[in-house]
Amino acid sequence: xxxxxxxxxxxxxxxxxxxxxxxxxxxxxxxxxxxxxxxxxxxxxxxxxxxxxxxxxxxxxxxxxxxxxxxxxxxxxxxxxxxxxxxxxxxxxxxxxxxxxxxxxxxxxxxxxxxxxxxxxxxxxxxxxxxxxxxxxxxxxxxxxxxxxxxxxxxxxxxxxxxxxxxxxxxxxxxxxxxxxxxxxxxxxxxxxxxxxxxxxxxxxxxxxxxxx
Ligand code: SF4
Numbered sequence: 229x230x231x232x233x234x235x236x237x238x239x240x241x242x243x244x245x246x247x248x249x250x251x252x253x254x255x256x257x258x259x260x261x262x263x264x265x266x267x268x269x270x271x272x273x274x275x276x277x278x279x280x281x282x283x284x285x286x287x288x289x290x291x292x293x294x295x296x297x298x299x300x301x302x303x304x305x306x307x308x309x310x311x312x313x314x315x316x317x318x319x320x321x322x323x324x325x326x327x328x329x330x331x332x333x334x335x336x337x338x339x340x341x342x343x344x345x346x347x348x349x350x351x352x353x354x355x356x357x358x359x360x361x362x363x364x365x366x367x368x369x370x371x372x373x374x375x376x377x378x379x380x381x382x383x384x385x386x387x388x389x390x391x392x393x394x395x396x397x398x399x400x401x402x403x404x405x406x407x408x409x410x411x412x413x414x415x416x417x418x419x420x421x422x423x424x425x426x427x428x429x430x431x432x433x434x435x436x437x438x439x440x441x
Pocket of ligand 1: 243246248338342
């Protein structure tokens with residue numbers, strides 16, 4: 229476990245150099261988590277335009293909502309970024325949606341090409357808690373089911389390293405209308421409470437940072 233930061237450094241370098249998929253824009257490069265001593269793993273869908281420029285996952289509007297959700301249960305953005313490894317189903321911006329609303333869903337080929345990076349991270353980190361965010365990521369771990377049946381619960385899932393508690397969240401982007409449905413925000417808050425119940429260090433370290441500042 230003590231070698232994890234070194235292993236994740238090497239992994240991040242290899243991932244940042246990946247050019248397996250072809251994109252129209254040559255500026256599209258993989259976005260990689262900076263966490264090296266994670267307590268949990270979060271898996272999103274794909275970076276957006278802002279993340280391509282910022283080179284940090286969840287750097288845009290969806291990220292502001294996501295970190296506001298975490299702040300609601302006492303977890304600061306700084307601690308979330310440092311102690312939650314933020315992965316994704318695909319690591320490169322797939323482009324704008326042809327409808328003009330939100331981003332394009334990554335193609336099946338991109339998802340297949342990228343799957344090995346996520347598998348390798350799960351193998352390295354052996355996360356006790358995995359937080360899939362949005363439908364694509366949730367399907368990766370829990371299959372297809374209505375979000376209302378999945379969000380707000382802990383799902384114990386077998387992985388090669390043992391069992392992980394999978395606690396899903398809906399996608400926080402404005403493109404998702406699910407969160408506005410009746411009772412759905414309460415399910416989101418339930419997932420967040422379950423996450424911090426499993427990983428109380430996230431709250432403790434956030435409180436510590438605040439008292440030092
Ligand atoms: S989407 Fe994944 S597999 Fe494709 S180039 Fe980016 S990092 Fe590589």
